[in-house]
Amino acid sequence: KAGVTQTPRYLIKTRGQQVTLSCSPISGHRSVSWYQQTPGQGLQFLFEYFSETQRNKGNFPGRFSGRQFSNSRSEMNVSTLELGDSALYLCASSLQLAGGNEQFFGPGTRLTVL
């Protein structure tokens, strides 16, 4: 099976712009979670989608949003970018809601905000 794929791998934007990141889960996986990884904060949970519905949400401002499509692919959108949004954004998929299940991570999208 192909692993979790994320596009693009690298992205450079300027403050105030918006960005959309894409994640394709492993075939058959229905849950997709998003994380922000920064050197100082580690991994911070953004949100989880299951069957096209947001099931869990972390403590991020409303500028961060997401959605999931019927084929389980997910997109994450960040509007009005700030310098502090520079990070590695990781997507993870699992068969069901990621309770005790293993999450499989993609390679991430490196976002740089100038």
Next chain:
Amino acid sequence: AQSVTQLDSQVPVFEEAPVELRCNYSSSVSVYLFWYVQYPNQGLQLLLKYLSGSTLVESINGFEAEFNKSQTSFHLRKPSVHISDTAEYFCAVRDGTGNQFYFGTGTSLTVIP
């Protein structure tokens, strides 16, 4: 909400020496515990997990971790490390009440030849 503490941000260790990476979490209410490893320029990979049953869990590459409920800890150990173990290690907790993963800030393990 849970919090996960990895006390050591960097751990240098000589090849073939033992290592312990520490992880403590805040709440002992029903939890699932995980260790993930991240090699340079790669995503996270699951190393091992505790869901229930035996408190000692092992990975295929020689790592083990022990769930200690009274101390709310899930330390990762390996009796003899290899150069290839150099990576970032993340401890994660998911509690039974919510469905959110909480990650520690990571421990960078560097194995010195």
